[in-house]
Amino acid sequence: MSFKSTALESLPHQFIDAEKVFNLRDVGGWDAADGKKVRTGRVFRSDNLGMVTEADVDLLVNRLGVRHVIDLRRAEEWEVAGRFPETPGVEFHHFELLHVRWEAIGREYPEGADVVPFLRQRYSGMFESGYRSVRDSLDVIASGEPVLFHCMAGKDRTGLVAAALLSVLGVDEADIAADYALSNVGIARWRAWRDANLGKPAAESGLTTPAEAMAATIAEMKERFGSMRDYVRATGFDRAEALREQLLH
Known part of the structure; x- marks a missing residue:
């Protein structure tokens, strides 16, 4: 069942409508450095x-x-939510983006303005602890074959890899934050499916992607490393030119 028409009147152009993938979208199309654009598809x-x-x-x-699926989650998450099935012609990569589990922090997911500093703290920490996953994901993307990377909701771990990728490609910080914020649409689509098929929960969990949170995260990474590109370089990724050659036009 498609949720393009049932959940939303229309989708932002980055979205690709699927039956049971709700936050699927193309990372391309953004303006990049030197008047170029990020390739779509x-x-x-x-x-x-x-x-x-x-x-x-x-x-x-x-x-x-x-041709490549990158799963950024913990393997035990597969037991609850499953994983992409073994498929001929598709190479599966498990690059767990290491981080302290949010449920272990001992803080409730904040509401309102407090969510931005909360996410900035989580994300900057995840960029550091999960740097191998960022590096390895970019290495696969630099191979030149079509790649899909994902986590659970497609907003946090996925959003960090997307931010690192788009930074290397020279996409403006405001557009990187806008790409991140599009997950609000995907979350709304998933909730529509959940409510219709599983029932609406008594209390809604905190899932939101304000653009300000990614902008604040990028600002903090610039303070720590000088720039997002410098952070990516510090992860050990050394194929930035190949990545730009593959994905910019």
């Missing part, structure tokens, strides 16, 4: 792929041409 991001239907696999593999 090469790199995709999404939420959990554990519920994909046959039609979804056909969409990803045969229509979008995905």
Whole structure:
């Protein structure tokens, strides 16, 4: 069942409509450095792929041409939510983006203005503890074959890899934050499916992606490393030129 028409009247152009993937979108299309643009149809991001239907696999593999799937989650998350099925022609990569689990922090997910500093603190810490995952993901993307990377909701771990990638490509910080904020649309689509199929919970969990949170995170990483590009270089990723050659036009 498609949720393009049932959850929202229309989707931002970055979104790709699938049956049971709600935050699937193309990372390309943004303006980049030197008057270039990020190529579309090469790199995709999404939420959990554990519920994909046959039609979804056909969409990803045969229509979008995905040849690499990068799962940024903990392996035990697969037991709860599943993982992308073994599929001929698709290489599966497990690059867990290491971080202190949010549920172990001992703080409730904040509301209102408090969510921005909360996410900035979480994200900057995740960039440091999960640097190997960022580096390895960019290495696969630099291979030149179509790639999809994802986590659970497609907003936090996925958002950090997307921010690192777009920074290397010279995308403006405001656009990187705007790309991150689009996950609010994907979350709304997932909630519409959940409410219709599983029932609406008594209390809504805190899932939100304000652009200000990514902007604040980038600002903090600049304080720590000098720039996001310098951070990516510090992870050990050394194929930035190849990445730009592959993905800019």
